[in-house]
Every structure is written in C-alpha cells, then in structure tokens.
Amino acid sequence: FEISVSNNNHVWGVNGDNIYRRNGNGWQNIEGKLKVVSVGCAGVWGVNSGDSIFYRTGTHGDANSAGTGWVNIPGRLKWISVGENIVFGVNSADDIYYRAGITASNPKGASWVQIDGKLSQIDVYGFSVWGTNSAEYIYYRQLACPGGITLSNWAYRGPQKLKTVAVGSAGVWAVDPSDNIYYRHNNIWVKYPGLLKDISVGKVNIW
Numbered sequence: 001f002e003i004s005v006s007n008n009n010h011v012w013g014v015n016g017d018n019i020y021r022r023n024g025n026g027w028q029n030i031e032g033k034l035k036v037v038s039v040g041c042a043g044v045w046g047v048n049s050g051d052s053i054f055y056r057t058g059t060h061g062d063a064n065s066a067g068t069g070w071v072n073i074p075g076r077l078k079w080i081s082v083g084e085n086i087v088f089g090v091n092s093a094d095d096i097y098y099r100a101g102i103t104a105s106n107p108k109g110a111s112w113v114q115i116d117g118k119l120s121q122i123d124v125y126g127f128s129v130w131g132t133n134s135a136e137y138i139y140y141r142q143l144a145c146p147g148g149i150t151l152s153n154w155a156y157r158g159p160q161k162l163k164t165v166a167v168g169s170a171g172v173w174a175v176d177p178s179d180n181i182y183y184r185h186n187n188i189w190v191k192y193p194g195l196l197k198d199i200s201v202g203k204v205n206i207w
Contacts, residue, residue: 006040
C-alpha cells in the first residue's frame with residue numbers, strides 16, 4: 001500500500017496496484033494499475049510495476065478531479081513525487097531525475113533531467129527535496145524556487161535510519177524499517193506513537 005496527500009488535502013493511493021482516490025468519506029476506484037501514485041500542484045503522476053510513468057489528464061494545479069485518463073510519459077522510474085510544476089523520481093539504479101518544462105499549458109512537461117546523487121525514494125514540496133538511499137539514510141536538497149532547478153548540494157539528515165520520508169506544509173515525517181513514525185523537529189528526529197508502512201504529508205493532515 002502507498003498513499004499521497006496534496007496541500008489541498010486531495011488523497012490518492014494504491015493497494016495491490018489498484019488505484020484509489022479519496023472522494024468525500026469513501027474511496028473512488030480509478031482505472032489502471034500503479035505501484036506508486038503522487039498528487040500535488042503538478043497533478044497526479046504514477047509509475048506501474050514495469051516502471052512505466054503516467055500522468056493523469058485534467059489534474060494539473062491540484063484540481064479536485066478524478067481526471068480523464070492516463071497518459072504514458074517516456075522514461076522509466078520506480079518512484080515518483082509531485083511538486084509545484086516539477087516532478088522528481090528515481091529509477092531502478094537509484095538515479096535521480098526531475099521533469100522539466102511542466103506548465104498549465106503543457107502539464108506533461110518536456111524532458112527528464114538527471115541530477116547527481118543516488119536515492120531509492122524521494123519526496124518534494126515547495127523549496128525542498130528529501131529522500132532515502134539504499135542504506136536507509138536521509139538526505140535533503142534545496143530548490144532555487146518551487147518548480148525551479150536544484151540549487152544546493154545533498155545534505156545528510158541522520159543519524160536515524162529511515163525507509164521512507166515525506167515533506168509538506170505540516171513538516172517532514174518519516175517511517176523506519178520497523179514502521180516506527182518520526183517527525184523532524186529542531187533538526188532532530190522525534191519518535192511518535194504508532195506504526196505505519198507509508199506516510200504522506202499535507203497542509204495540516206498526515207496520512
């Protein structure tokens with residue numbers, strides 16, 4: 001299971017490759033099969049079990065919409081994260097890419113641009129990109145502006161080993177290999193009660 005919540009509190013998720021969208025108090029099944037889905041200002045994007053990449057037509061701008069269909073985007077990624085007119089992803093070799101040229105008139109963007117580093121999972125929000133590598137260590141990178149090219153170098157944000165990290169208006173959250181939950185507070189990781197397989201951060205809600 002994997003879940004994503006946007007800053008407008010739009011929630012999408014996958015369960016056994018089946019795709020769902022939160023609709024009121026229930027879940028709407030969306031056609032198609034994905035292993036990862038992400039929702040944000042650049043719309044709804046996802047990757048399937050073969051690492052093919054898809055954009056959901058009609059969702060750019062974090063619209064409250066189920067969209068109208070999946071459009072295949074060239075390239076291969078195992079993980080994807082949607083920001084503000086930018087999409088980040090990592091491939092099977094842990095190489096890191098962002099999608100350049102995303103606009104309201106061209107929501108699919110123009111091309112994938114590789115940047116330095118190796119990550120197995122990645123999340124983007126506003127000016128910041130967070131990710132975990134294959135050793136389950138956390139790294140952070142600053143953007144020049146939301147939707148802009150990367151600016152700073154990757155900075156280590158340990159020492160806690162974490163398998164998944166998520167960033168949003170409500171802060172930076174993560175889960176460790178034992179599914180324990182952590183919140184980034186005053187530059188340290190603070191453990192929270194409960195267990196989660198995955199985590200996503202919205203404006204005020206954590207899913």
